[in-house]
Amino acid sequence: MRRAYINKETGEHLKLVPICPKCRASVYWSLISGVEGARAPAHCANNASATRIITDLENMLICDWEGVVVRMRDGEVNIYDKKKRLVPHKVVRKRFRSP
Numbered sequence: 082m083r084r085a086y087i088n089k090e091t092g093e094h095l096k097l098v099p100i101c102p103k104c105r106a107s108v109y110w111s112l113i114s115g116v117e118g119a120r121a122p123a124h125c126a127n128n129a130s131a132t133r134i135i136t137d138l139e140n141m142l143i144c145d146w147e148g149v150v151v152r153m154r155d156g157e158v159n160i161y162d163k164k165k166r167l168v169p170h171k172v173v174r175k176r177f178r179s180p
């Protein structure tokens with residue numbers, strides 16, 4: 082799956098970023114292998130095991146979503162939930178200013 086798109090008319094860069102299907106936070110994973118079909122666990126940025134600085138313990142959002150990241154043939158990764166559905170993505174827009 083392609084992750085980055087460029088609108089040639091406006092110069093706008095669009096990037097698809099995977100998000101947690103439960104709470105829409107970022108999804109974290111670590112997959113070193115570039116071999117097609119290689120897998121590793123993925124988890125939500127709000128997972129209790131995720132590294133973060135705790136500033137407000139009472140209002141801290143904890144999300145237990147876990148999934149799996151799989152290396153595709155083109156070197157990209159796909160992230161699936163436990164029912165083997167692709168996680169949703171959000172679109173991040175970035176416009177590069179011309180010099």
Ligand SMILES: [Zn+2]
Nearest residue numbers: 101104125144
């Ligand atoms: Zn989550």
